[in-house]
Amino acid sequence: MTYGTEPNPPHPFLPLSKGKQQNMASNTTTLPTYNPGDISWVLTSTAFVWLMIPGIGYFYSGLSRSKNALSLIIISVLSVAIVSVQVTFVPFSHLIPFDFTKSRCVIVLYALIDCDFRNTLNSCVQWFIWGYSLTFSETSSSPFIGDLTNAFFRGVNNSPSMGNPKIPGLAFAIFQSMFASLTPALAIGSAAERGRILPMTVFIFVWTTIVYDPIAYWSWNTNGWSKRLGGLDFAGGTPVHISSGAASLAYALILGQRTGDENDEFKPHNMSHVVLGTAFLWFGWFGFNGGSAEAGSISAAMACFVTNLSASVGGLAWMLMDYRLNHKFSAVGFCSGAIVGLVTITPAAGYVGPAPAIVFGVAGGIICNFACKLKLAFNYDDALDVFAVHGVGGLIGVLLTGVFADYRVVALDGPTTIAGGWINGHFIQILYQLADGCAGMSYSFVVTYIILFLMDKIPGLSLRVDIKTETNGIDASEMGESAYYHIDKLQGDPAVTEFTHTSS
Amino acid sequence: MSTTTSTIPVYDAGDISWVLTSTALVWLMIPGVGYFYSGMSRSKNALSLIMLSVLSVAIVSFQWFVWGFSLTFSKTSTNPYIGDLTNAFFRGVNVNPSMGNAKVPDIVFAIYQCMFAAITPALAIGSAAERGRIMPMIFFIFVWTTVVYDPIAYWTWNVSGWSAKLGGLDFAGGTPVHISSGAASLAYALVLGKRQGHGTEEFKPHNMANVVLGTAFLWFGWFGFNGGSAVAGNIRAAMACVVTNLAASVGGLTWMLMDYRLEHKFSALGFCSGAVVGLVAITPASGFVGPASAVAFGFIGAIICNLACKLKHAFNYDDALDVFAVHGVGGLVGDILTGIFAESYIAALDGSTVINGGWLNGNFIQVGYQIADGCAGMSYSFGVTYFILFVMDKIPGFSLRVDAETEIKGLDAGEIGELAYYHVDKIVMVDPKTHEPKLIEQIHEIPTNRVNDTTQLNNV
Numbered sequence: 016m017t018y019g020t021e022p023n024p025p026h027p028f029l030p031l032s033k034g035k036q037q038n039m040a041s042n043t044t045t046l047p048t049y050n051p052g053d054i055s056w057v058l059t060s061t062a063f064v065w066l067m068i069p070g071i072g073y074f075y076s077g078l079s080r081s082k083n084a085l086s087l088i089i090i091s092v093l094s095v096a097i098v099s100v101q102v103t104f105v106p107f108s109h110l111i112p113f114d115f116t117k118s119r120c121v122i123v124l125y126a127l128i129d130c131d132f133r134n135t136l137n138s139c140v141q142w143f144i145w146g147y148s149l150t151f152s153e154t155s156s157s158p159f160i161g162d163l164t165n166a167f168f169r170g171v172n173n174s175p176s177m178g179n180p181k182i183p184g185l186a187f188a189i190f191q192s193m194f195a196s197l198t199p200a201l202a203i204g205s206a207a208e209r210g211r212i213l214p215m216t217v218f219i220f221v222w223t224t225i226v227y228d229p230i231a232y233w234s235w236n237t238n239g240w241s242k243r244l245g246g247l248d249f250a251g252g253t254p255v256h257i258s259s260g261a262a263s264l265a266y267a268l269i270l271g272q273r274t275g276d277e278n279d280e281f282k283p284h285n286m287s288h289v290v291l292g293t294a295f296l297w298f299g300w301f302g303f304n305g306g307s308a309e310a311g312s313i314s315a316a317m318a319c320f321v322t323n324l325s326a327s328v329g330g331l332a333w334m335l336m337d338y339r340l341n342h343k344f345s346a347v348g349f350c351s352g353a354i355v356g357l358v359t360i361t362p363a364a365g366y367v368g369p370a371p372a373i374v375f376g377v378a379g380g381i382i383c384n385f386a387c388k389l390k391l392a393f394n395y396d397d398a399l400d401v402f403a404v405h406g407v408g409g410l411i412g413v414l415l416t417g418v419f420a421d422y423r424v425v426a427l428d429g430p431t432t433i434a435g436g437w438i439n440g441h442f443i444q445i446l447y448q449l450a451d452g453c454a455g456m457s458y459s460f461v462v463t464y465i466i467l468f469l470m471d472k473i474p475g476l477s478l479r480v481d482i483k484t485e486t487n488g489i490d491a492s493e494m495g496e497s498a499y500y501h502i503d504k505l506q507g508d509p510a511v512t513e514f515t516h517t518s519s
Numbered sequence: 520m521s522t523t524t525s526t527i528p529v530y531d532a533g534d535i536s537w538v539l540t541s542t543a544l545v546w547l548m549i550p551g552v553g554y555f556y557s558g559m560s561r562s563k564n565a566l567s568l569i570m571l572s573v574l575s576v577a578i579v580s581f582q583w584f585v586w587g588f589s590l591t592f593s594k595t596s597t598n599p600y601i602g603d604l605t606n607a608f609f610r611g612v613n614v615n616p617s618m619g620n621a622k623v624p625d626i627v628f629a630i631y632q633c634m635f636a637a638i639t640p641a642l643a644i645g646s647a648a649e650r651g652r653i654m655p656m657i658f659f660i661f662v663w664t665t666v667v668y669d670p671i672a673y674w675t676w677n678v679s680g681w682s683a684k685l686g687g688l689d690f691a692g693g694t695p696v697h698i699s700s701g702a703a704s705l706a707y708a709l710v711l712g713k714r715q716g717h718g719t720e721e722f723k724p725h726n727m728a729n730v731v732l733g734t735a736f737l738w739f740g741w742f743g744f745n746g747g748s749a750v751a752g753n754i755r756a757a758m759a760c761v762v763t764n765l766a767a768s769v770g771g772l773t774w775m776l777m778d779y780r781l782e783h784k785f786s787a788l789g790f791c792s793g794a795v796v797g798l799v800a801i802t803p804a805s806g807f808v809g810p811a812s813a814v815a816f817g818f819i820g821a822i823i824c825n826l827a828c829k830l831k832h833a834f835n836y837d838d839a840l841d842v843f844a845v846h847g848v849g850g851l852v853g854d855i856l857t858g859i860f861a862e863s864y865i866a867a868l869d870g871s872t873v874i875n876g877g878w879l880n881g882n883f884i885q886v887g888y889q890i891a892d893g894c895a896g897m898s899y900s901f902g903v904t905y906f907i908l909f910v911m912d913k914i915p916g917f918s919l920r921v922d923a924e925t926e927i928k929g930l931d932a933g934e935i936g937e938l939a940y941y942h943v944d945k946i947v948m949v950d951p952k953t954h955e956p957k958l959i960e961q962i963h964e965i966p967t968n969r970v971n972d973t974t975q976l977n978n979v
Contacts (some may be wrong), residue, residue: 055532056536059539284940286940287939313614316626319542323630344935346566428527
């Protein structure tokens with residue numbers, strides 16, 4: 016044999032437990048068998064959730080002003096990279112040959128492709144290094160945080176996963192990696208148009224380690240206190256939406272208001288991108304909620320159905336609320352409402368039946384529409400309403416889950432069962448939900464505020480750009496590029512014409 | 520309700536997984552239609568066309584939950600034309616084997632079919648582009664999908680439907696989706712009348728990048744539309760994906776070459792239109808025909824639909840985005856060709872389906888069934904749609920067409936209060952001969968609820 020002295024050398028992906036080594040020569044009785052259909056659906060969902068991240072980018076980008084358009088698209092994909100890749104951010108203009116003879120749109124594409132490419136090459140860095148371990152390690156007994164047993168993905172292989180024993184740990188890990196990548200991309204929306212990119216990248220790495228990973232542990236690790244308590248969170252109402260919403264509020268408060276002169280109307284500059292982003296989000300959410308069943312099962316199908324229905328109703332509700340004010344069918348309203356519907360149904364997706372999904376959408380659409388006024392009442396600049404949509408929407412969803420969770424829906428799949436919510440007579444559930452949601456929101460807000468406060472004091476990591484940079488736009492100043500080289504003169508932004516004026 | 524596992528049938532996760540994937544893929548086709556239509560219209564109406572497609576999802580998803588699924592797929596109805604309300608509000612829709620395929624539970628089939636119902640009105644309202652009011656359109660979508668889509672889909676896909684019983688072959692919706700939407704769009708175009716400037720102004724696509732983006736979403740999603748209609752992860756689904764892709768490819772090339780012979784240019788719009796036509800034509804046939812036949816579908820579909828685009832000039836109606844030519848005529852072409860090229864061995868690839876096949880199996884009557892199915896769908900849809908719109912137009916508050924001033928300033932500003940591209944000052948075109956930029960449209964910064972002087976809005 017070629018291996019050396021041992022007749023049956025250990026396989027690198029063996030479980031870490033001191034169980035039987037895989038015997039390469041003998042049959043595979045020690046390897047669990049999985050249904051390819053379950054793995055197939057989880058991997059498909061992984062890709063779907065990945066697409067949500069540029070979806071966020073386009074959504075935020077379209078809502079902001081054109082001089083900051085590119086920064087918002089790129090930062091979302093950057094979030095994937097950072098949570099996945101351990102590299103220090105280098106401004107892209109230093110990496111790409113700047114060739115004026117070619118179309119400049121190509122350079123923008125290089126930036127996007129380069130980031131995606133690096134992400135693919137170095138998949139799962141923070142998550143790989145310790146993120147997965149801190150969230151989903153099976154050996155930790157603390158109720159608050161995991162240990163480092165699975166750091167560097169050791170022992171993450173074909174053992175049944177914690178999420179669902181029907182799929183192997185590796186499939187679960189890559190799927191969950193997308194959730195971890197998506198969450199900071201949501202949170203930094205409130206830093207739009209005035210946040211420096213370098214501190215943002217450091218922030219993402221730190222934040223996901225000490226805010227996202229613990230909160231996800233509480234909700235999803237079998238030893239997490241919220242899970243042990245009986246809190247229900249199917250696809251991440253608290254870890255993803257409440258935590259990112261609260262974090263975005265903290266970020267907005269630290270950064271302060273955007274500077275604008277009398278000509279700035281702070282309106283969406285590209286509604287086409289807003290709808291594109293919404294389309295990617297809604298499409299990807301089939302994987303976000305449906306995939307959280309972690310099997311090709313009936314609850315996956317039910318999750319897909321209630322997700323779609325809640326989004327539809329949420330979009331219509333918000334749009335109609337705006338209609339009563341100015342008698343127009345606002346596209347921003349529809350898109351925001353659809354996203355709110357998606358957010359609210361997230362913690363409930365695999366636990367509720369079709370009819371309650373309508374309540375989720377309507378409640379989310381109406382309440383979050385009003386929540387957008389909070390920033391006016393309390394005078395903070397949540398530029399893209401991340402707190403109103405994700406923070407408030409997530410909390411609504413988490414609470415409504417306590418009302419509408421139905422053990423009969425879970426029973427459609429057979430084995431696992433829950434105690435249910437109000438409609439099953441299990442009235443205490445809503446308190447578990449309240450505990451889960453409030454803990455997540457306060458922890459995220461406070462710790463994020465502390466992180467940002469400290470970062471702002473460190474020389475070189477100050478969070479806000481200076482006035483001149485803000486006036487010129489983040490694209491020109493921080494990235495050295497523009498999103499729209501092909502447009503001769505960008506409407507309303509005389510500062511950027513030097514970059515967009517086409518050479519004749 | 521019993522929770523013991525013995526009462527729940529066992530399903531294969533692979534089948535469920537593929538159908539759920541296809542659900543999401545078909546969902547993405549709907550913004551694809553929106554971007555395609557939006558790119559083809561003028562920029563002042565760009566946002567309205569994107570919006571209306573996503574709005575269609577929202578309205579039909581709700582309608583599907585309320586009674587749409589029941590009217591189409593209820594298992595307890597016995598009449599040949601329409602379902603009953605047993606499953607209204609999705610009661611009873613859960614673990615039982617579905618009508619589409621016993622290997623897959625009802626809830627999976629229901630969410631998948633919801634996407635088909637959602638895309639059909641999004642196609643139909645394309646002909647109302649640039650001059651249709653949004654509020655009546657919302658109401659129209661809800662009514663139309665109940666009264667036109669659900670019956671036609673029942674005839675074709677419910678085991679009690681007359682077309683299914685007759686032996687009509689329609690794998691993924693040539694009649695319920697394409698013929699019905701094409702005929703409906705014709706009716707809508709006739710009721711609305713022609714756009715201002717039709718015949719005198721040249722209406723050109725304002726954003727070809729969005730047209731291609733829309734085509735990409737459509738083609739990508741169509742793997743789920745046709746492949747998923749096998750309602751299982753099996754070889755028949757794979758074959759459907761193969762023939763779908765092939766028909767789209769051949770269709771795109773054919774149309775592009777037909778346009779080339781006229782202007783000696785490789786038209787992107789021609790390629791995209793041809794690809795969509797190929798996808799439309801192969802839709803009813805995708806689970807019944809083999810790869811070689813798919814080439815015929817793409818080729819014949821593209822030629823006929825390219826010529827069908829001239830119908831609107833011949834009969835002098837304004838089908839703004841050629842929905843009738845592509846979906847109506849393309850769907851009928853596909854239906855009839857299915858009767859010719861269907862082969863029983865392709866249907867049997869899933870191990871259970873038995874059909875008599877088409878001409879290739881010597882079953883010549885099949886074309887007759889296809890014609891019956893297609894013509895019934897087309898005439899029913901056209902007649903009922905025209906009636907619905909005619910009546911709506913008479914109701915105060917539901918008049919279908921915007922007023923002249925709103926039409927000139929654009930639906931985005933007039934109906935939505937937002938523009939698609941605030942960051943663009945004006946749209947120019949470079950004259951290929953002189954290389955001079957020529958102003959196409961001057962876009963103004965529109966403050967909410969107010970519009971600038973409309974005389975400055977120019978079209979070439």
